[in-house]
Amino acid sequence: MDEVEDELRPSKVEIQRIYAQSSQxxxxxxxxSxxxxxxxxxxxxLRNMLGNVPSYLGHNLVAFRxxxxxxxxxxxxxxxxxGLSVLYVNGESLWSVGKGDCDLKEKAMPNQLLLGVQKSISCSFSGDDCFANWPEFHEHHKTQPRDGNCLAILVFAWSYIISASWVEMQQTSGTFAAQSNDRMVYLCHQAGWRDNTSDSxxxxxxxxxxxxxxDAARWWxxxxxKDEGWRAEIKRNxxxxxxPWSTTSIEADHQFRLRRASTSQSSFNSVSSPPSSDVALGxxxxxxxxxSAGSQCSAALAAVLTFPSLEKASLPLPSSSFYSSCVRTQLATADISSPPKSSSSPASCHVDEKDEILQDFRLLPYYMTLSCRKRGIESLLCNTFFDPHIPCKLVSAWIQPIFEVLDPLIAKKDYKVLAMVLGRQQPKFAVLWTAAIITGMARSILQHxxxxxxxxxxHxxxxxxxxxxxxxxxxxxxxSCDRIYRSDECRLLYxxxxxxxxxxxxxxxxPFGTTALSDTDICVRTDAHCTGGHNLRYASxxxxxxxxxxxxxxxxxSDTTTQRVYTTVDDTIILDGYKETALVSxxxxxMATRSIFGWLRSYGWPAAEKAIYSHSWISEGSYDESDDDLEDYISDPGKVKYTSDKFDRITAWLDQYAKETEGT
Known part of the structure; x- marks a missing residue:
């Protein structure tokens, strides 16, 4: 291998080191797990993942109240x-860039959040026994899997509750849903009913x-x-x-059949209006x-949060054995206004489950914002595989051992362990991974x-x-005084x-390595020596x-220092000696190296980097940062307006340089 080829390709020692860290x-x-x-x-x-996320449509902001x-x-x-359309609500984020005696000011990024769709998501039942028996929460490593699951039922319930909240946030004060263009409506389709004489x-x-x-029976x-039984809609323009969280139909051979505890009530005998979100939560x-399905409730809610990112959801088939016993006692209706206090009685587990459900309900506006950011949920899941300290030329050594661990679990369809492994790497997104597995979203994420x-x-x-x-x-x-890290060079250019x-x-x-300041853009030379440096930090x-x-x-x-921030580093792992391994590819x-250097050198390459731009990784292949189709496929972080006038910047820099020269 000649010297040119060595410039980008990492050494065997570097590969072994990163591979060992990732593998172990x-x-x-x-x-x-x-x-x-x-x-x-x-x-x-779910609330563990919340930081400075805004409330959906500014719900409960003082300025709006x-x-x-x-x-x-x-x-x-x-x-x-x-021929259909999608509706977005506009907003703008503000980012601080650090302090310095220069022209760099805070950065504004116009952006949008999804508000409405004209085609709801369709659902089907998965045929691969995903979470056929719910694992439940472990306690001292003794808990056995629950016989069956009711995930799909809870998903459909949360779909309605979030959609009802969506309508309520937009209704004019004092306007009833049935009289407004923003409304919840029942349609004619309903699930069937079973009495004690019906056969299975x-x-x-x-x-x-x-x-x-x-009223509850009509809602269920x-x-x-099987077909669309309700609709949440608004009229705009x-x-x-x-x-965005509503469903149209259940595309499956199976259909639900309902049963009430009272033998005299095989269905219902009243005309009801769709309940509000808090009543439906009850x-x-x-x-x-x-x-006793509280442990599945958070996973079901998280599953609904993936709906705006999907065209179709594939849900676990509920197990009929889950409902084999008929409970005839009426449980107390949930009180939204006052959460129950913890109890030391045997029923305290029910109190805890109820409290968790109520807390999630109150935080719905924040979950909805995360759910409606384009590729937002996808990026949070992908973040599990990212480490900011891995340079572009060593990504293969980092990614390969990850899937050497995950692929056997995927092949065996061991979804419980798969969800646990992914959750251990990024604990605050553990329930999102379980949700992505439940809806089928995980398949495409893992492949990407x-x-x-x-x-x-x-965002x-x-x-x-x-x-x-x-x-x-x-x-x-x-x-050194005359060089800058390429990663910092990228940031200053942006x-x-x-x-x-x-x-x-x-x-x-x-990107790895450094660049001579004399080979960088003028804006980089101007700002490289600013006291404290420049960063990109979210403000509002x-x-x-x-x-x-x-x-x-x-x-x-508003105070992120009080948030528990999980890192991707497991301090309990002790790295052994490097074991010999060979990268498959x-x-x-x-691809990563060509992409980031393509972005960094958009205006051309300095002569000093000939060994890089002549390398086969750069000179061969077609993937780079200008590939619009791939950009749309991978990410859409949003663009900011081009505000700099390059000619004026060059002139100002030359004038400043001339003055400094005259003074010497």
């Missing part, structure tokens, strides 16, 4: 190729509701209907849009307590990451206190807003209003 970390996750009989309760708390009518947001409509059928899923009211019949809570396509969405990263790209790291001290560097690189992996989000104004949203947690490293 993920193997450790697998060993611990095999020893654990069920999920950890702490890993299923003081208005008699709901605010009119600035909306954006995107036409789709199938192979293609039916019998669901025992207990002793529920007529609507949300478990003369078009009707549906909730129905859901009663069901969870009736069937196996091929090195790690999605980036910097979702900021809103969850995670790092998805090296661009979010703090700058390093200059290696912050300066140069036309070809006006978007975040789609490659999250940092503002909702754009139709009248041209905006309202700042402080987010869920260097393709991922090659």
């Amino acid at each position: 970390r993920w193997s450790s996750h697998a060993r611990k 095999y020893l654990q009989s069920g999920f950890s309760p702490g890993s299923f708390r 003081e208005q008699s009518n709901k605010p009119e947001f600035d909306l954006y409509t995107e036409a789709l190729s199938n 059928l192979l293609d039916t899923i019998d669901v025992n509701l207990g002793d529920v009211s007529n 019949a609507a949300i478990l209907a 003369e078009s009707v849009y549906r909730s 129905y859901l809570t009663d069901f969870c307590l009736l069937h 990451c196996r091929n090195g396509f790690i999605a980036i969405e910097i 979702s990263a900021a809103w969850t206190n995670t790092t998805q790209t090296f661009m979010s790291l703090d700058p390093q001290p200059l290696p 912050l300066a807003g140069e036309e070809l560097n006006s978007r975040i690189p789609i490659c999250p992996w940092r 989000w503002s909702w754009a209003l139709k009248n041209g104004g905006n309202v700042r949203d402080p987010g869920f947690c 260097e393709t991922i490293s090659e």
Whole structure:
């Protein structure tokens, strides 16, 4: 191998070191997961992932509560190729760039959140026995898997509850849903009913509701209907849009059949209106307590949060054995206004389950924001495989051992251990991984990451206190007075807003090495020596209003230092001596290197880097940062306006240099 080829390709020692770190970390996750009989309760708390995330549509902001009518947001409509359209609400994020005696100011990024769709998601039942027997929460390694599951039932319930909240956030104060363009409506389709004389059928899923009211019975019949039984809709710009979390139909041979505890009530005998979100939550809570299904409730909610990212969801087939016993006692309806206090009585587990459900309900506006950011959920899941300290040329050595651990689990369809392993690497997203496995989203995510396509969405990263790209790291001290790290060079180019560097690189992996300052862009030379350096740090989000104004949203947690931030480093892992290994392929490293250097050298290569741009990884192949199709496929971090005038910057720099020269 000649000297040119050595410039980019890592040494065997470097490969062995990174491979060993990755292999031992993920193997450790697998060993611990095999020893654990069920999920950890702490890993299923969705609220652990919340940082400075704004409340959806500014729900409960003081500025909006003081208005008699709901605010009119600035909306954006995107036409789709199938003749339908998607509705977005506009906003803007503000980012600090660090302090320095220079022209770099805080950076504003216009952006959108999904508001409405014209085609709801369809659902089917999976045929691969995904979580056929729910693992439950482990306790002292003794808990056995639950016989059956009711995940799909809880998913359909949360789909309605979130959609009802979506409508309620937008309704004008004092307007009833049935009289408004923003409304919840029942449709004619309903699930069937079973009485005590009915026989069990192979293609039916019998669901025992207990002793529920007529209104509750009507609601369950609507949300478990084979065809669309309800709809959440708003009217904007003369078009009707549906909730991004709503479902249309269950595309399956199976259908639900309901049963009530009272033998005299085989169905219901009243005409009901669709319940509000808090009333529906009471129905859901009663069901969870009736069937001791509280441990599945958070996973079901997280599954619904993936709906805006999917066209179709594939859910685990509920097990009829889960409802084999008929409970005839009516459980207390959930009280939304006052959560129950903990108890030391034997029923305290039910109290805890109820409290968890109520807490998640109150945090729905924040979950909805994360769910509606384009590729937001995808980027959070992909973040599990990212380490900001791995350079682009060593990505293959990092990724390969990960899937040497995961692929056997995927092949065996051992979804419980797979979810646990992924959750151990990034604990605050553990329930999201379980949800992605439940809906089938995990298949495409894992395939993308196996091929090195790690999605980036910097808003979702900021809103969850995670790092998805090296661009979010703090700058390093200059290696010498006349050189700069290429990772910091990238950041300064982006912050300066140069036309070809006006978007975040789609490659999250940092470039290796340094550049002579004399070979960098003028904006880099100007800002490289600023005291404290320059970073990219999220500051705030503002909702754009139709009248041209905006309202700042402080987010869920304004003080991120109080948040528990999980890292991807497991301190309990002790690295052994490097074992000999051979990479199956260097393709991922090659692709990452070509991508980030293509972005960094958008304006051309300095002569001193001939050994790099002549390398086969750079000169051969077609993938680079200008590949628009791949950019859309991997990530859409949003663009900022090109604000710099390169000619003026050059002139100002030359004038400054001339003055400094005259003074010497």
